[in-house]
Amino acid sequence: MQLLPGFRDFYPEDCSLRNYTLSIWREVAARYGFLEYDGPALEPVELYKKKSGGELVGQLFDFVDKGERHVALRPEMTPTLARMVAARERDFKKPLKWFCAPTFFRYEKQQRGRLREFIQLNCDILGDASPAADAELLALVIDVLRGFGLGPQDFVVRLSDRDAWMQFALGKGVPQERVLEFLGLVDKLERTSEAESVRKLADFGIELGAVRAFIANPSLETTKLQGILADLAARGLSDFVQVDLTIVRGLAYYTGLVFEVFDRGGKERALAGGGRYDGLLELMSDGKVKMPALGFGMGDVVLANMLDEIPAAKAMRDAWLAKRRPAEIYVIIADDTRRTEALGLIQTLRNAGLRTDYSLASTKVGKQFQAAETLGAEFAVVVGAEWPSVKVKTLATREERLLPVEGLAAALRA
Amino acid sequence: MQLLPGFRDFYPEDCSLRNYTLSIWREVAARYGFLEYDGPALEPVELYKKKSGGELVGQLFDFVDKGERHVALRPEMTPTLARMVAARERDFKKPLKWFCAPTFFRYEKQQRGRLREFIQLNCDILGDASPAADAELLALVIDVLRGFGLGPQDFVVRLSDRDAWMQFALGKGVPQERVLEFLGLVDKLERTSEAESVRKLADFGIELGAVRAFIANPSLETTKLQGILADLAARGLSDFVQVDLTIVRGLAYYTGLVFEVFDRGGKERALAGGGRYDGLLELMSDGKVKMPALGFGMGDVVLANMLDEIPAAKAMRDAWLAKRRPAEIYVIIADDTRRTEALGLIQTLRNAGLRTDYSLASTKVGKQFQAAETLGAEFAVVVGAEWPSVKVKTLATREERLLPVEGLAAALRA
Numbered sequence: 001m002q003l004l005p006g007f008r009d010f011y012p013e014d015c016s017l018r019n020y021t022l023s024i025w026r027e028v029a030a031r032y033g034f035l036e037y038d039g040p041a042l043e044p045v046e047l048y049k050k051k052s053g054g055e056l057v058g059q060l061f062d063f064v065d066k067g068e069r070h071v072a073l074r075p076e077m078t079p080t081l082a083r084m085v086a087a088r089e090r091d092f093k094k095p096l097k098w099f100c101a102p103t104f105f106r107y108e109k110q111q112r113g114r115l116r117e118f119i120q121l122n123c124d125i126l127g128d129a130s131p132a133a134d135a136e137l138l139a140l141v142i143d144v145l146r147g148f149g150l151g152p153q154d155f156v157v158r159l160s161d162r163d164a165w166m167q168f169a170l171g172k173g174v175p176q177e178r179v180l181e182f183l184g185l186v187d188k189l190e191r192t193s194e195a196e197s198v199r200k201l202a203d204f205g206i207e208l209g210a211v212r213a214f215i216a217n218p219s220l221e222t223t224k225l226q227g228i229l230a231d232l233a234a235r236g237l238s239d240f241v242q243v244d245l246t247i248v249r250g251l252a253y254y255t256g257l258v259f260e261v262f263d264r265g266g267k268e269r270a271l272a273g274g275g276r277y278d279g280l281l282e283l284m285s286d287g288k289v290k291m292p293a294l295g296f297g298m299g300d301v302v303l304a305n306m307l308d309e310i311p312a313a314k315a316m317r318d319a320w321l322a323k324r325r326p327a328e329i330y331v332i333i334a335d336d337t338r339r340t341e342a343l344g345l346i347q348t349l350r351n352a353g354l355r356t357d358y359s360l361a362s363t364k365v366g367k368q369f370q371a372a373e374t375l376g377a378e379f380a381v382v383v384g385a386e387w388p389s390v391k392v393k394t395l396a397t398r399e400e401r402l403l404p405v406e407g408l409a410a411a412l413r414a
Numbered sequence: 415m416q417l418l419p420g421f422r423d424f425y426p427e428d429c430s431l432r433n434y435t436l437s438i439w440r441e442v443a444a445r446y447g448f449l450e451y452d453g454p455a456l457e458p459v460e461l462y463k464k465k466s467g468g469e470l471v472g473q474l475f476d477f478v479d480k481g482e483r484h485v486a487l488r489p490e491m492t493p494t495l496a497r498m499v500a501a502r503e504r505d506f507k508k509p510l511k512w513f514c515a516p517t518f519f520r521y522e523k524q525q526r527g528r529l530r531e532f533i534q535l536n537c538d539i540l541g542d543a544s545p546a547a548d549a550e551l552l553a554l555v556i557d558v559l560r561g562f563g564l565g566p567q568d569f570v571v572r573l574s575d576r577d578a579w580m581q582f583a584l585g586k587g588v589p590q591e592r593v594l595e596f597l598g599l600v601d602k603l604e605r606t607s608e609a610e611s612v613r614k615l616a617d618f619g620i621e622l623g624a625v626r627a628f629i630a631n632p633s634l635e636t637t638k639l640q641g642i643l644a645d646l647a648a649r650g651l652s653d654f655v656q657v658d659l660t661i662v663r664g665l666a667y668y669t670g671l672v673f674e675v676f677d678r679g680g681k682e683r684a685l686a687g688g689g690r691y692d693g694l695l696e697l698m699s700d701g702k703v704k705m706p707a708l709g710f711g712m713g714d715v716v717l718a719n720m721l722d723e724i725p726a727a728k729a730m731r732d733a734w735l736a737k738r739r740p741a742e743i744y745v746i747i748a749d750d751t752r753r754t755e756a757l758g759l760i761q762t763l764r765n766a767g768l769r770t771d772y773s774l775a776s777t778k779v780g781k782q783f784q785a786a787e788t789l790g791a792e793f794a795v796v797v798g799a800e801w802p803s804v805k806v807k808t809l810a811t812r813e814e815r816l817l818p819v820e821g822l823a824a825a826l827r828a
Contacts, residue, residue, distance in 0.1 A: 001497045009452075010453055014451075066475075083415045136774060142765035236758065343649050360542050386603070
């Protein structure tokens with residue numbers, strides 16, 4: 001009996017690491033006033049086919065269910081979000097600032113940083129078309145990574161503008177219906193040989209030199225990027241961003257701002273990516289709901305790889321984990337005729353909200369102390385001859401006190 | 415574009431309710447020293463076919479993936495847990511106390527309390543065969559429900575013992591290989607007509623009267639239930655439990671203790687159910703790992719229906735939700751020439767961990783105050799002519815103060 005390839009078991013130590021990621025994601029998103037939502041893990045396959053793009057459609061876990069519906073495990077959140085918001089658009093004040101951190105499924109080739117099941121933070125702002133919204137979302141992606149102890153020496157957000165590329169293409173005479181195809185070329189420029197790029201661009205009547213010149217010296221005054229950069233500067237976040245027109249993003253639904261976040265070391269895949277998708281709600285609602293929108297996704301896999309390699313981030317994570325040891329208090333039953341009283345005491349401590357453990361089986365006192373140490377308990381509470389008092393040992397200092405059972409929870413908290 | 419039947423969208427208000435459930439589950443499980451784990455949502459279908467039973471196999475969302483693997487969305491956790499523990503059995507001290515709260519998928523007929531995608535708390539103790547472990551798990555299921563503000567007037571745990579039934583059956587001459595079939599009859603007794611029960615029991619040479627007499631007057635001294643009840647009494651939890659031999663549980667892998675939790679009103683399906691499955695790890699590991707085990711599952715759907723109907727539980731939930739309003743602080747930009755300074759201040763407040771929101775667009779001060787009220791903010795911070803001081807309004811009391819920007823986060827926390 002084996003795990004499927006690309007899927008993970010989360011033993012308790014792995015699950016703690018995942019909970020750490022989720023906890024920072026949720027905390028920072030909440031600081032920005034983002035509200036959590038979620039959708040189903042299974043959707044009709046048409047939801048993903050409806051928006052053009054196609055890249056993810058080839059990676060779907062899709063099948064026909066027992067009710068003859070063609071369904072798919074969700075590979076991304078944006079179509080679900082667009083469906084949900086379009087359905088109840090009038091119920092919410094604009095702009096909406098929503099986030100979620102669900103599980104996604106993609107049938108991908110196995111490689112470092114890519115799994116078939118992963119969690120991903122998704123943050124979106126809907127109903128605001130201004131650079132102020134762009135900057136708010138970028139500030140959030142930066143602060144989420146800062147929340148893990150990462151700094152400007154560790155990662156950079158590369159900003160680009162699809163509108164600027166569209167204007168470039170149209171200005172060079174690329175016909176409207178081939179602009180997406182041209183953007184696809186630009187997206188792959190860094191991974192394509194010079195000869196092949198020259199040949200493919202020639203088909204559009206464009207020289208590689210012109211493309212490179214545009215990348216090297218983008219005329220920012222014609223884009224919204226300038227306003228976004230000024231807003232981020234006001235927040236003191238300029239060190240985290242860099243204009244880079246080589247970023248285009250693969251998905252067809254992006255308009256305007258697009259961005260990707262990379263580790264400065266350049267060793268990992270993108271930590272996060274996103275952009276504007278101002279036309280998607282209209283497409284998803286068959287024209288009924290028009291709403292500008294933008295968002296980003298940040299997966300857990302590349303992020304976890306990176307945290308492993310940055311000492312400051314690792315130290316922060318370890319401190320978080322250390323605070324969550326399995327038991328605060330371990331009750332040691334030194335005299336088994338007192339088991340009934342011990343169980344009552346354990347119940348009282350737990351009722352008071354204290355994480356309390358004990359040995360289910362009668363066993364030697366030494367073994368029970370050992371278990372207390374293994375679990376990282378702060379106090380061992382020894383139930384024995386002193387009842388209705390108990391010996392309380394602070395395990396870190398070996399200090400021992402005799403305390404009455406009455407009011408013990410409060411005394412241990414103090 | 416519609417949701418699939420039996421699946422749910424979680425708009426922010428729904429997601430908060432789900433997070434409330436998850437939060438109580440996690441908090442109480444941690445109080446008992448249980449560690450969180452998780453597994454993949456997709457498993458090879460054989461994992462669910464390997465253990466006999468069959469009930470869930472007919473409800474699988476199963477399909478053949480792009481790599482020709484026959485896979486299924488998980489309908490329950492126990493097979494995954496058994497696989498995980500069997501694979502790394504030597505790495506862990508016994509007993510293991512583990513919990514998880516993942517999403518499950520079952521293709522069920524739609525009815526109240528049943529959905530096709532739901533979350534379920536699963537708590538298991540592995541490696542201890544004693545009634546002390548049974549009692550610890552039962553105390554946990556009771557305290558989880560108490561954690562939601564439910565009391566002995568609201569729910570009851572009905573305990574039964576499959577071993578007692580097996581002894582009964584064998585004593586009446588039922589052959590070993592037909593005992594499971596006999597247990598199936600007992601499980602359905604309450605939902606079967608008397609005539610049919612009489613007829614079916616006759617096939618085993620057993621009279622309905624004998625079965626009823628056994629249920630009415632179980633000889634507890636021959637079972638482990640007595641020890642379990644004594645342990646729960648020591649914890650002061652007797653009011654929450656009741657022996658009821660009509661409980662047998664559908665799944666074939668149960669041995670010994672089985673139990674189900676019901677609302678006292680009898681209006682809902684079972685809130686939770688579980689029992690011992692001492693033979694399952696051996697079965698799943700092809701005989702390599704023998705480990706006694708028991709566990710329970712508690713779904714979110716029936717629980718949420720019940721919380722809606724118990725005023726004390728509802729009040730507790732509402733208090734939890736009220737503490738988590740979307741923003742603590744709303745920054746009002748009264749003078750738009752100060753937007754740069756305002757953004758810097760917002761960043762400082764968020765860096766300090768305060769949930770801070772503001773209007774992305776320039777808009778009238780009155781509208782900004784309205785937004786602050788809508789979000790339930792505690793303070794409105796007005797950035798205007800007084801810079802580098804700001805007016806701080808406590809929204810509940812209308813009280814206003816002038817505070818310097820320097821050290822504002824600390825002043826607002828105090």
